[in-house]
Amino acid sequence: MFRTTLRSLWSHKRRLISTCVAVILGVAFMSGTLVLNSTIGRIFDDLFADFGQGVDAVVRGPALFESQTGNGTQRALLDDSITDKVAAVPGVAAAEGSMASFQLTVLDKQGDPIGGAGPPTVVGSWDTDEQLASYQVAEGRAPERAGEAIIDRAGADKSDFVIGDDIVIITAKGRETLKIVGLSRFGEADSAGGSFFVGTTLPEAQRLAGEPGKLNQVNARAEEGVSAEQLVANIEEAQVGPGVDVVTGKQAADEQASDIKQGFGFFTTILLVFAAIALFVGWFIISNTFGILVAQRTRELALLRAIGATRRQVLTSVLLEAGIIGVFSGVIGFLAGVGLALLAFEALKSFGLQLPGANLIVEPSYALITVSVGLLITAIAAVGPAIRATRVPPIAALRDVAVDSSGRSRLRAGLAVVLLVLGGILIKPAFGVEPASDQIKSVGLGLGVLLLAVLVAGPVIARPLARVVGAGLPLIKGITGRLSRENAMRSPRRTASTASALIIGVALVSFISVFASSAKASINAAIGNGFEGDYIIQPANQFSFTGAPPSLAADIAEVDGVQSVTALTFTEGQVTVRPDRQIGAFVGGIDPKTTPGIFTFKMSQGAVSDLGPGGILVDKAVARDEGIEVGDTLTVLSGSGRTASFTVAAISDDPAILGQWTIDRADTAKLTAEPTDFLLGIRLDPGVTPDDIRPALRKVVEPFPNMKLQDREQYTSSIVGTITALLNVIYALLAVSIVIALIGIANTLSLSIHERTRELGLLRAMGMTRSQLRSSVRWEAVIVALMGTAIGIGLGMALSYTMVKVLASQGVDEFAVDAPFLIFVVLGGAALGVLASVRPAWKASKLNVLEAIATE
């Protein structure tokens, strides 16, 4: 039996290649992600191991809460005095307090902010104890007094800084200028993982961070003969401060590394989701190919059965075939994935991620996982066709090839209806009044079930749908078009699963497109209704945590022609709703007195003017979910460890601009030492045009290159631009699944054409020209592609409409369809069909007429 299997594989090798490609793409995506993830993980492990090398124990403030922005556990700061207490603990050879801030903007020589979404910029204290220090002086000297800085050599090279230059840092107080007195290195490297480091004396670092006399942590080194664990125990026993947390240097480094890796973990999860989509699409292609191969071999299988092969032997033979393909594709896919990871890695490097001695980490287990997944997917996809193969009665050897009757399957239609109803029930809450946020999951599940219903119903609807989609063809293309349409309708199961691969890709693309355009429309509407000012000032870098010092708002107000200015702040923190209920939160701060005329916030209960010092606005959805009412008292804990209580003043309904929690801007000082403004709205005097005043405003904003000035129009388009950039990445990832679908169409087409050799020969003998034959194949592909695209778009729109409904309370309340894009998708679908048909059509037209009509 094994020999028969191998021979059968070999005889179909050309056609199996495309099946393999479908598996390979999905698997490569997956193994690439795994390799990239572990490599990056290893890099950060190494990096932080270097950070902690000379440190035996780390004393940190008590944990506050987990950051929502991937910065790990937020901890309270320590007092300067702790350092001496730690130094006095028995076994401690040296202790040194440190302070670092990741939230300051450093300007390069041209006055532009350094960094961006990539590796961070760190302004921190320079460790004086050489053994505790992670950085060493490479050139010049260490900073010794206020106003002096040492920067890392890689950063200096990139920004053309030399010793003696001035370097500008923007803090909450304004611009600070330091003199560069030295260049540092990080062990052997010129930079720590591509980050940009500015070192100052400890008091200077504290001042720049706005936290004089405060420390992030105290690092300690053990005396000879004292282990790190012993040292930690000694310090704990000494009780150097209330609630302090003492860990070994190694543990602290591991935690930091794992925080960063978690950030990448999110990225990995997303990539794996796309890999799963690609594999799911590939599954259809594989199952289709096997279905066709089995159908074509009905006679051969029946003959095997007739001469005495058992069902089990037939099943084994088909599954074995699938297994060989699965393993083969898995191995190739794994290797391709390593290649992909290598490429991605080079790309990351070119973005400035400086990685000391980094090699790809390829664990043997990854090979095992990817090959197993390839094998599993292929085997599962082949089970259906394999079972069908065992049902071939021996008598079929004497009959013609069986007809595909799945188009009339009652069971299939019934199952589709059941799934449809189930999906309908699950998404129903979306259309009720004010769906609660926790129903999103059920609705999401419902959408998945609906997708499944459409896929199950495929063969049932394929025939009538192909008839409709191809209705106009006979009119424009005559008999050629008639043949295309008939051929597309001929085998509904085959047509359906070919189209299904495309349905999934297109449904996701159009879902995301419609959802994004709805989000854009909602944002535009929110800004259109909510922002009445003429100018906005906001951070140039969306991911930045540095705003503008409050003095900027005051300076702007002085400009001639400015009627009013209002500023919004925000801080990360944690809200205590009840003693047993804490929620991570971004707390905004507004100036209720200056907002009128610039921002109009939608309110659900009460007015913005109800907000004053000590008050807080809560978003309607959160208020309902958490049972918060006007008059309740909430406690907010900030990232710097400050706590303040607020009384709920009103309930807001403007998640797009206000977010969930909003306090009085003046109260922000209760939560953070140095409040900065993240959004400034400006209203001009009547008669002053935005263009008139632009130069004057520019001049005031200029000292803060981290902030950008935008008129109303630029502001809206910049928000929308962010969404578009994100969309393009998603589209690129989904393109993989569409490419697989394309391969599927080509595959099915060439298998079908092979099956129709005799018929095509006859047509050619009757006088069909080669170009007529090609056109007939091409239009068949277009019909299948258009069917897939049409269903996909319909489905995508239905899904996003539901999603918009359910997210109404989250601020996405407008349903908008990006019609040109969807038209592009339809045309693209047809074009893909044409592309997919090129090779099969070419092969069909090159067919030898005599051989074809002689084929038995």
Next chain:
Amino acid sequence: MTTTTPPPPPPAAPSTTVAARAVDATKVYGEGETQVVALAGVTVDFTRGQFTAIMGPSGSGKSTLMHCLAGLDELTSGSVWIEGTNLTELREKDLTKLRRDRVGFVFQAFNLIPTLTAEENIVLPLSLAGNDPDRSWFDQVVSTVGLGNRLQHRPSELSGGQQQRVAVARALASKPAIIFADEPTGNLDSHSSTEILEFMRRAVDDYHQTIVMVTHDPRAASYADRVLVLADGQIVNELIDPSADDVVDFMKTFGD
């Protein structure tokens, strides 16, 4: 047709009464040891309005001769003509058009496109050319072949005999210069074969069509105006207006 080459001098020049002609037609398959001579210099004329049967042992080159005459296959040397056109000078595209416009075919089996109805199959060559069928001729053909109420059926819904009738009707529908039929009754019972043969006879007698039919059946051959006998790629004999018994007697000498 695109060819403008003047016909070569006699005897190769086809007269207006010749529908198809082969001149020293030679076809060799393979090379060296495995070389097979399928046609060894056949020269033959098929006169307009005549029904010719070709007989001969299996492997004697009957199908090969028909395929070459119909522009489905190329000769190794020699030439073939359909009316005034020398097929050996035509490009692939023109050969295809020639088949479509001026040649009719009936094969032994698998004559029809399964996705098209009987009527669509009949007018297929015309549809491929983008022409509308001549309605009165179409009705005449259909009624002669006796398919009136079966026109909207698909091939799978027709019996083998009915399918062959559709195939004959298709061959007639475009009023070709010549119809080639390769064992058209080979798969049919005697009743259905008789029907098919009678249609072909009528097409020749009543509508002046030209038919060349390959057959192994002496009874079928007796419907023809003349019978050519092929052996080892050469025409070895010719019978004019034979009866079935004549053919049987004659074929005995070949031990077929």
